[in-house]
Amino acid sequence: MLPHKAIERALEASDGPALIAFLTAGYPSTDSFLDVLSQVEAASDAVEIGVPFTDPMADGVTIQRSSHAAIENGVSLRWILDRLAGRSTPPAAPLLLMSYLNPLLAFGYDELAARAREAGVSGFIVPDLPFEESAPFRASLEPEGLALVQLVTPATPAERLSGLCAQSQGFVYAVTRTGITGGEVDLPTELTNYIRAVKEHSRVPVCAGFGVRTREQVARIARHADGVVIGSALVEILERGDSPTEFLSGLRP
Amino acid sequence: MSTSPRTPTAAAEHTRLLKDLQEGRLPDARGRFGPFGGCYVPETLMPAIQRLTGGVYRLLPDKRFQQSLNEELQDWVGRPTALTHAAGLSDRWGAEVWMKREDLTHTGAHKINNAIGQGLLAQAIGAERIVAETGAGQHGVAAAAACARLGLPCVVYMGEVDVERQAPNVDRMHRLGATVVPVASGDRTLRAAIDAAIQDWVTDPGGTHYLLGSAVGPHPYPYLVRELQAVIGREAKAQLAARAGMPDAVFACVGGGSNAIGLFHEFIGDEDVALVGVEAGGRGGALGDNSATLSGGRPGVLHGAHSMLLYDDDGQIQETHSVSAGLDYPGVGPEHSLLQMIGRVNYVTASDEEALDAVAECCAAEGILPALESAHAIAGARRWAAENPGARILIGLSGRGDKDMPILRRFPVATAAVKEAAHVAA
Numbered sequence: 001m002l003p004h005k006a007i008e009r010a011l012e013a014s015d016g017p018a019l020i021a022f023l024t025a026g027y028p029s030t031d032s033f034l035d036v037l038s039q040v041e042a043a044s045d046a047v048e049i050g051v052p053f054t055d056p057m058a059d060g061v062t063i064q065r066s067s068h069a070a071i072e073n074g075v076s077l078r079w080i081l082d083r084l085a086g087r088s089t090p091p092a093a094p095l096l097l098m099s100y101l102n103p104l105l106a107f108g109y110d111e112l113a114a115r116a117r118e119a120g121v122s123g124f125i126v127p128d129l130p131f132e133e134s135a136p137f138r139a140s141l142e143p144e145g146l147a148l149v150q151l152v153t154p155a156t157p158a159e160r161l162s163g164l165c166a167q168s169q170g171f172v173y174a175v176t177r178t179g180i181t182g183g184e185v186d187l188p189t190e191l192t193n194y195i196r197a198v199k200e201h202s203r204v205p206v207c208a209g210f211g212v213r214t215r216e217q218v219a220r221i222a223r224h225a226d227g228v229v230i231g232s233a234l235v236e237i238l239e240r241g242d243s244p245t246e247f248l249s250g251l252r253p
Numbered sequence: 254m255s256t257s258p259r260t261p262t263a264a265a266e267h268t269r270l271l272k273d274l275q276e277g278r279l280p281d282a283r284g285r286f287g288p289f290g291g292c293y294v295p296e297t298l299m300p301a302i303q304r305l306t307g308g309v310y311r312l313l314p315d316k317r318f319q320q321s322l323n324e325e326l327q328d329w330v331g332r333p334t335a336l337t338h339a340a341g342l343s344d345r346w347g348a349e350v351w352m353k354r355e356d357l358t359h360t361g362a363h364k365i366n367n368a369i370g371q372g373l374l375a376q377a378i379g380a381e382r383i384v385a386e387t388g389a390g391q392h393g394v395a396a397a398a399a400c401a402r403l404g405l406p407c408v409v410y411m412g413e414v415d416v417e418r419q420a421p422n423v424d425r426m427h428r429l430g431a432t433v434v435p436v437a438s439g440d441r442t443l444r445a446a447i448d449a450a451i452q453d454w455v456t457d458p459g460g461t462h463y464l465l466g467s468a469v470g471p472h473p474y475p476y477l478v479r480e481l482q483a484v485i486g487r488e489a490k491a492q493l494a495a496r497a498g499m500p501d502a503v504f505a506c507v508g509g510g511s512n513a514i515g516l517f518h519e520f521i522g523d524e525d526v527a528l529v530g531v532e533a534g535g536r537g538g539a540l541g542d543n544s545a546t547l548s549g550g551r552p553g554v555l556h557g558a559h560s561m562l563l564y565d566d567d568g569q570i571q572e573t574h575s576v577s578a579g580l581d582y583p584g585v586g587p588e589h590s591l592l593q594m595i596g597r598v599n600y601v602t603a604s605d606e607e608a609l610d611a612v613a614e615c616c617a618a619e620g621i622l623p624a625l626e627s628a629h630a631i632a633g634a635r636r637w638a639a640e641n642p643g644a645r646i647l648i649g650l651s652g653r654g655d656k657d658m659p660i661l662r663r664f665p666v667a668t669a670a671v672k673e674a675a676h677v678a679a
Binding site for chain 2: 057058068076101107132133151152153155160178
């Protein structure tokens with residue numbers, strides 16, 4: 001099965017709302033990366049691995065902090081791919097790399113797609129790569145069947161929304177609110193309507209993220225979306241040394 | 254630097270791109286200057302960017318908008334600015350030196366041309382609040398002043414390092430009614446300030462206008478800022494033509510590159526005129542010791558544009574150094590990247606020391622205290638003059654140096670250049 005199809009399948013197969021978990025690679029420590037990743041994979045339906053970047057302009061304080069610390073720890077895209085490729089068993093849930101564009105450019109598109117697939121990666125999320133600029137990157141992913149997930153937001157006009165949903169692979173990342181990652185989302189009626197609209201346009205699962213951190217929020221979003229993305233909240237759990245398994249299973253309704 | 258392209262195909266491509274530039278076809282519809290530029294922003298900002306782009310292409314050619322802008326430039330900014338014959342430097346260098354005096358504008362630097370223009374534009378497209386970043390504080394002061402003039406609330410992000418080294422400007426911004434937010438993350442200079450301003454903008458893309466201060470960032474900013482700064486070159490060319498003729502060479506400092514693009518733009522078609530951009534060579538050539546993006550960088554993406562950039566093998570943006578806060582930035586405007594690629598502009602560096610010497614020399618010879626940023630242009634011109642005796646040189650004096658006093662205090666006054674000037678005068 002092509003990797004981007006495998007993401008869809010894994011999210012659809014979830015019993016209840018799908019859980020996509022985000023962690024910053026090599027944070028809080030490089031030594032525990034693969035161990036933490038395995039725990040997170042076992043407790044979620046797909047995992048986003050954050051590639052740290054010096055200038056994370058779409059991220060809030062938590063992921064800014066984890067990003068900078070990971071860079072200090074020596075984490076890079078190459079380091080992540082090497083660690084993933086060295087695992088003895090395939091990942092228990094589809095893996096996506098979430099990266100700003102410059103680390104991908106620096107690595108080189110030509111080599112990246114093949115290396116990523118060998119390392120067990122199924123797709124990419126690139127917050128500073130709008131669809132209009134994405135043709136060269138998509139062309140490099142296509143031969144390997146890797147997904148490029150599109151993000152949509154409550155500010156996305158209807159016409160643009162349908163185009164982005166049609167182009168998204170793996171899932172559609174429905175950003176719950178304008179702003180950066182982290183904080184806490186409330187769930188007004190407009191949000192419900194927005195997620196419904198995304199759902200209408202999308203052929204792949206719709207997962208909502210930014211500011212999702214409680215079981216109650218997950219339950220409410222799940223009435224309309226196929227799943228949720230848990231980012232900053234999980235990073236804070238890992239930061240404190242708490243169990244990701246306990247936290248993630250506690251979010252399932 | 255590829256002034257002579259390696260292959261005939263590349264040469265033809267460069268000729269075509271130069272022609273496109275000269276005939277006003279760049280940026281193209283996708284916001285590209287050849288391979289550079291574009292619009293790399295989070296999806297949340299796309300509607301705001303599209304609204305801004307619509308406003309830019311509708312209002313910039315609009316007669317009434319141009320009329321209000323020109324009134325503000327004349328009555329409030331103080332344009333046209335003077336063109337000064339630098340008699341002292343001319344004697345010392347064996348050249349004919351002229352200076353375009355953006356230091357004489359209201360608030361003391363070219364930044365005000367862009368700030369008032371974008372302020373008017375933001376108001377016309379319905380923005381209720383302005384955010385801006387600042388390095389040296391000159392853009393922050395200009396944005397604060399323009400917002401006060403137009404009755405818009407203004408928040409300025411400024412790296413903690415710059416808050417300290419450009420303290421007088423922080424106080425000026427406060428007094429002009431702006432909220433100044435010190436940025437403690439990242440490199441705590443201009444780059445971190447831009448990150449923070451974008452993070453703020455993402456939070457309220459509907460009501461906030463990001464008043465970007467240089468010719469960098471996603472399309473349409475590099476175009477918008479160039480158009481608002483091009484008044485520098487238009488005035489200078491006409492003033493110089495009336496008093497002397499065409500220059501042999503034009504010099505401007507380049508950080509993000511707004512004053513340089515504003516000065517160069519009018520001369521792009523005059524291929525006999527050498528155009529030279531002077532970047533901050535800092536304390537040396539090693540990565541991290543300077544801010545010489547075009548001299549030492551490679552193509553990459555930061556802050557919304559594909560352009561030359563200083564980063565390491567992992568794609569992480571490089572920390573930079575310059576004695577001048579306004580040049581202390583790892584990126585550069587995409588149009589400069591194109592001008593370098595096609596060889597129309599030559600980009601060189603001046604070190605911290607050369608810039609400090611140029612401050613002293615300009616003070617002594619002309620009675621003008623230039624900004625540390627502008628001093629880089631003077632240093633570059635001085636070196637060029639030594640190799641091209643008798644040439645007519647136009648220097649963009651982008652700002653005044655009053656804001657640099659906390660930095661200059663750390664350096665003794667009696668540098669070699671001052672002593673020499675005193676000797677010549679005696």
